[in-house]
Amino acid sequence: xxxxxxxxxxxxxxxxxxxxxxxxxxxxxxxxxxxxxxxxxxxxxxxxxxxxxxxxxxxxxxxxxxxxxxxxxxxxxxxxxxxxxxxxxxxxxxxxxxxxxxxxxxxxxx
Amino acid sequence: xxxxxxxxxxxxxxxxxxxxxxxxxxxxxxxxxxxxxxxxxxxxxxxxxxxxxxxxxxxxxxxxxxxxxxxxxxxxxxxxxxxxxxxxxxxxxxxxxxxxxxxxxxxxxxxxxxxxxxxxxxxxxxxxxxxxxxxxxxxxxxxxxxxxxxxxxxxxxxxx
Numbered sequence: 001x002x003x004x005x006x007x008x009x010x011x012x013x014x015x016x017x018x019x020x021x022x023x024x025x026x027x028x029x030x031x032x033x034x035x036x037x038x039x040x041x042x043x044x045x046x047x048x049x050x051x052x053x054x055x056x057x058x059x060x061x062x063x064x065x066x067x068x069x070x071x072x073x074x075x076x077x078x079x080x081x082x083x084x085x086x087x088x089x090x091x092x093x094x095x096x097x098x099x100x101x102x103x104x105x106x107x108x109x110x
Numbered sequence: 111x112x113x114x115x116x117x118x119x120x121x122x123x124x125x126x127x128x129x130x131x132x133x134x135x136x137x138x139x140x141x142x143x144x145x146x147x148x149x150x151x152x153x154x155x156x157x158x159x160x161x162x163x164x165x166x167x168x169x170x171x172x173x174x175x176x177x178x179x180x181x182x183x184x185x186x187x188x189x190x191x192x193x194x195x196x197x198x199x200x201x202x203x204x205x206x207x208x209x210x211x212x213x214x215x216x217x218x219x220x221x222x223x224x225x226x227x228x229x230x231x232x233x234x235x236x237x238x239x240x241x242x243x244x245x246x247x248x249x250x251x252x253x254x255x256x257x258x259x260x261x262x263x264x265x266x267x268x269x270x
Contacts, residue, residue: 078201089146090146095126098133098227
């Protein structure tokens, strides 16, 4: 796998920011929900979210008194990381299913 | 207008302890049995996902309420070695019927002895899923491809 001449690690180079991004790839969340999964305070989560928003990876919207954060649906990197996760989980699940599948005697026991 | 920038394809490899025919059959005939059910686009919960076994076939999900949502089309059907399908789900998690905006997934199956199969997946033409301006902004903004690829490489290695 090549990195196609990419410079630097950019916005996702910070491990906490990457963790926040991956949590949002699983589901849209509030600051409080994110903080429950991370060993950092809510203000620290907010600060990382601001950087991710400024970088175009994450968007937010108000829902009543809550503010929900999610991956930017128009963002290239957001889309790609999301699909990375889809394929990672799908291939793992597929591998287990194929190994557990019953042998088809017509095709294999000859 | 300058040329449309491209997004590097996603690739993944997994080694399966099963013969090639069975591996291909589980991937296709039993697609709905292993696809993670949380990844779907319909309003209703997903009951099944179907990949029709022929070139030109549909690839779609069935909801628990009987509704159907297309994901793409089968472009190449070459059992047990190769499968190409389109993925027409955009960043808003909606099906886009325009074939000009279809990304492609190619899956190759290679026997590694009688009881093991190497499955290689490539998801390409991702730029077709994204609005042109957002694409240019995303790439020139340097959204951290290195980190993205690194995360994926790690995931792929763990699966190997």
